[in-house]
Amino acid sequence: MTNYFDIDDILAEDELVPATFREATNGVGLFDSTDDTNKVEPGSKVELPFWLAQELHLRQAVTVNVPPCFNKRTREEIDADAAHVDLRNRCPFFYELGYKIAPLVGDKTIGRVLLIAFRTRYKEVLIKAHTAAFEATAKFLSLLTEEEVKLYKAAQSSAIAFKKWRKGGPRFQKASVLGRKRKPIQ
Amino acid sequence: MYGKKASELVKEFASSEPGQLSAFNNDLFSQVLEECNGHLLHLQSLLRKMQEDGPDNQTSRNADHFGALMHHLSIVRNKRCLMAYVYNRAEVIQHLGWTIERVLPEEIEEKLSNPEKDYFKNHSATLQSYMSELDLDLAVDMVPPKDPYIKVRVLEEIGNVVLSDQFANLARHAILFLRRTDAEHYISQGLMEELSS
The missing domain is CATH 3.40.5 (Ribosomal Protein L9; domain 1)
Incomplete structure (x- = not known):
């Protein structure tokens, strides 16, 4: 289980997933409804954030459908060359959402897609993190999901730490919180 | 959409660099609280309606039930976002107590809310008293020096x-x-x- 206070988990659950209402629901002004009763008719197709869709799905009030980031086209692209698919644009929490949504929609193939994508991209991320010059990375970073960006940064900082350790140098540094805004020197 | 403001708040925290604080967003924070109150009003009115409809209707899966459920879930979600915002900021503030002792520089202090300022003060006071009891400065560099x-x-x-x-x-x-x-x-x-x- 993830931590209740985990920021990334909260944001991942904010991703929209398509859902279809199976039951009528009263008194929710979710959507620009046509009358004042704010009623949602059964059969309406809507996009709900995952945190809401999941709970409603468990109570059989809505049916969750597979989100567009796991559609056929994306799968084909991942099969072709996973390392260069723009996953960030599709869903910045691609893996987390896939992991959470798979049991709900009962699609067994999602797990395989996630695994292939992650395995191929993981290698690429590490190679780039250790070799690429800083200027060249911006374009590459824009393809990565949040989790991959974290991996990339971790790899990069360990490479930097290794270099620093080899060269030696000052151990003490100013507390990093103080670094940003310097008071103007009069 | 429900829960939008709360997730904005969380996003704002997430976008600040790790270990750094941005100013406490009082405005958005109270907007989320207001939203919770709105949900509560809706929830109560739906519950009342269900009660009026008679006892046989209370547990059944009717439209009011699901409406109430959605409001309930939104409150729970908002609560999680607010708690996470406060909790994660508190973690950063605790960490400050270890890196810079006792006095916060102005540019950081102005970003804290009043309870957070108290929290920092109390936390670093606790640290100090613990260290003086131990007679040991726990905040020093962990690697033994080659030269004093x-x-x-x-x-x-x-x-x-x-x-x-x-x-x-x-x-x-x-x-x-x-x-x-x-x-x-x-x-x-x-x-x-x-x-x-």
């Missing part, structure tokens, strides 16, 4: 101070050898820098 003295340059005028082994005039730009333990907290406050030999 290091060479430092003073970056900002500090003046005459009594150090553990000497009186020193820490004038700006002076370069001197100090005990590591003396120099450490000046360096972490940005008043000195270590010169590698």
